[in-house]
Amino acid sequence: PICFTVTIGWEELTTWPDDKCYKSMFSCARSTTIGVPIRVRSTTNPYGLGHNWVKSRWRLPVPPGQIIGKLIEDSKDMNGNIEPPRVAIHGKLEENKLLLASNPDYINRIIASARNKSEMEAWVHGSWDIVAGGMFDDIWCDYRDKIVIPRFDIPSTWRIDRSFDWGSSKPFSVGWWAVSDGSDIVWPSGRSMSTVKGDLFRINEWYGWSGSANEGLKMLAVDIAKGILEREKNWGLKGRVKPGPADSSIFDEENGNCIAKDFENQGVVWERADKRPGSRKQGWEEIRSRMKATYNQGAPRERPGLFIFDHCEQWTRTVPSLPRDDKDVDDVDTAAEDHIGDETRYRVRFETREVASKRSVGMY
Numbered sequence: 001p002i003c004f005t006v007t008i009g010w011e012e013l014t015t016w017p018d019d020k021c022y023k024s025m026f027s028c029a030r031s032t033t034i035g036v037p038i039r040v041r042s043t044t045n046p047y048g049l050g051h052n053w054v055k056s057r058w059r060l061p062v063p064p065g066q067i068i069g070k071l072i073e074d075s076k077d078m079n080g081n082i083e084p085p086r087v088a089i090h091g092k093l094e095e096n097k098l099l100l101a102s103n104p105d106y107i108n109r110i111i112a113s114a115r116n117k118s119e120m121e122a123w124v125h126g127s128w129d130i131v132a133g134g135m136f137d138d139i140w141c142d143y144r145d146k147i148v149i150p151r152f153d154i155p156s157t158w159r160i161d162r163s164f165d166w167g168s169s170k171p172f173s174v175g176w177w178a179v180s181d182g183s184d185i186v187w188p189s190g191r192s193m194s195t196v197k198g199d200l201f202r203i204n205e206w207y208g209w210s211g212s213a214n215e216g217l218k219m220l221a222v223d224i225a226k227g228i229l230e231r232e233k234n235w236g237l238k239g240r241v242k243p244g245p246a247d248s249s250i251f252d253e254e255n256g257n258c259i260a261k262d263f264e265n266q267g268v269v270w271e272r273a274d275k276r277p278g279s280r281k282q283g284w285e286e287i288r289s290r291m292k293a294t295y296n297q298g299a300p301r302e303r304p305g306l307f308i309f310d311h312c313e314q315w316t317r318t319v320p321s322l323p324r325d326d327k328d329v330d331d332v333d334t335a336a337e338d339h340i341g342d343e344t345r346y347r348v349r350f351e352t353r354e355v356a357s358k359r360s361v362g363m364y
Contacts, residue, residue, distance in 0.1 A: 005037040006030065014048030017335045018214040019057060023077075026084070040084075046122040047134070049336050051321050053213030058088040061128040066090070077212075093124060117141055135284055135332050135341075139291045140320040146294040148316060149193075151309045152185050154178045154203060160237060161244035162228070163350070164270060165343035166259065171209035171216045173343040174228060175315075176241065178203050180304075198304030200290065200348065204235060207314040207340065214337045221250070221259045225266035245350040246270035247342070273346035281330045283345030290348060306348070315340050 008029050016022060022042075029038045044054060054060070062069040069088040077083055093100075093107060100106055107124060114120035118141045121127035140147070154160060159179040166172055182197035206227065208217045219227075232238050250259035251272060260270055274283075290306035308315050319341045325333045332338050 005039055007039045007041055010040075010042035010044075012048070013042040013044040014046070014050040014054050015044075017049040017337070019050075019053050019212060020215075046126060046128050047119075047321075047323075049323055049333060050213070051323075052317060052337060055128050056213070056317075058086065060088055062088055062090040090126060092126065134320070135322045135324050136288060136291065136320050139288055143291055143294055144320075147291055147306065148308050148310050150187055151203065151311060152187050154201075155181070155183055155185070157181050157183060159242060160203070160240050161242040163244045163273075163343045163347040164246035164250075165339045165346070166247040166250050167208060167216045167339055168218050169216050170214060171207055171337070171339050172219070172224060173208070173314075173339045174206040174224075175202055175312075175340070175343050175347060176204040176232075176235075176237070177201065177244065177347055194300070196293075196301050196304050200304065200306050202306075202308045202312050202315060202344070204231070204309070205312045205314055205340070206231060209314075221262040222266055225263045225268040228268050229266065243269040243271050245273035245346040247346070248272045248275045271350065274349040279349055280332075280345070283349045284330070284332060284341075286348045287341075287344060306344075315344070319344060 006029055008025055010016075010022065013022070026040070029040060031038065044050075046055075059069065059072060067090055069090070071085055071087045073085045075083045075086075093110075103109075110123050111120055114123060115138070118137050121129075158181055161177055161179075163175045163177065164173070178201040180195040180197060180199035180201070182195060184192050184194050186192045208219060208224065209215060210217060229238075232241055246260070250263070250270065252258065263270060287306060290304060293301060293303040294305035294307060296302065318337050318339075322338055322341050323333045323336055325331045332341060
């Protein structure tokens with residue numbers, strides 16, 4: 001008897017920005033012969049445009065000490081349909097005997113060429129608990145424990161505002177931010193922390209995605225506005241949140257319609273985000289600078305930092321792993337899931353713009 005299977009293979013799966021093409025190929029995995037095994041096999045290393053969705057889909061990393069991960073049998077797609085079972089198998093570089101036999105110094109060369117610890121962990125050990133080669137990975141590796149902090153009650157003297165990146169077929173992102181006036185904060189445990197005036201804290205978020213990477217909810221602006229106000233009421237922030245920056249595209253009028261006006265009619269007002277030439281690169285650099293300013297090697301901090309409350313899981317899922325653009329390493333690859341990154345960039349640039357504006361009229 002002739003034994004064969006139908007197999008679709010993917011090499012370096014994380015080079016795909018989302019799972020749409022991957023899933024669409026399921027329809028091609030078929031046979032007219034009864035009993036023929038149907039398989040989809042993929043290989044990849046950590047890091048790449050698709051790092052997040054691959055990590056999420058296969059629930060990586062595989063638990064320590066195991067080679068084969070848990071069989072995922074009950075996963076549903078966005079329509080509630082059960083997906084085919086899947087499993088991750090962790091491979092080690094040391095298992096590639098042919099490569100290492102012909103290149104005995106290969107591992108040492110990999111270690112020497114890695115730009116930081118995260119990249120080395122990805123290349124040598126296949127670690128999924130890192131980000132490597134991205135816009136923020138070098139800082140995230142060193143400062144993560146300083147950047148992500150437990151939530152606390154926001155002092156009444158602090159400013160609270162929100163930022164927004166519009167999306168319909170792609171996700172939208174709303175971030176709520178508190179700005180320190182320099183006063184100390186105290187956690188319920190009694191532990192305290194000194195702040196620098198201008199420290200920026202992401203205290204809440206709403207990410208409008210379907211649960212699939214880079215796929216939006218197609219919500220109307222009116223419904224998003226209502227959701228924002230409802231959340232602020234539930235969080236005890238009603239009436240306290242000031243207008244912050246939003247994607248400038250929402251202010252464009254088309255056939256008499258304007259997304260910003262739809263928001264305003266519901267009581268949600270936005271300011272235009274800074275989208276002047278060079279603002280993207282400047283924004284990414286300011287995020288990097290603020291992340292690094294969360295710690296000053298034991299000495300008192302002098303520059304405002306960027307802090308993220310630990311329940312803002314979508315920020316920590318998408319922003320630290322944003323990859324650089326291959327053609328312009330000072331910018332983020334726009335094919336990545338960069339919506340929260342953009343919304344954060346609007347907010348740090350908004351802070352800079354406000355200070356510059358006040359200085360221009362003699363307020364400083």
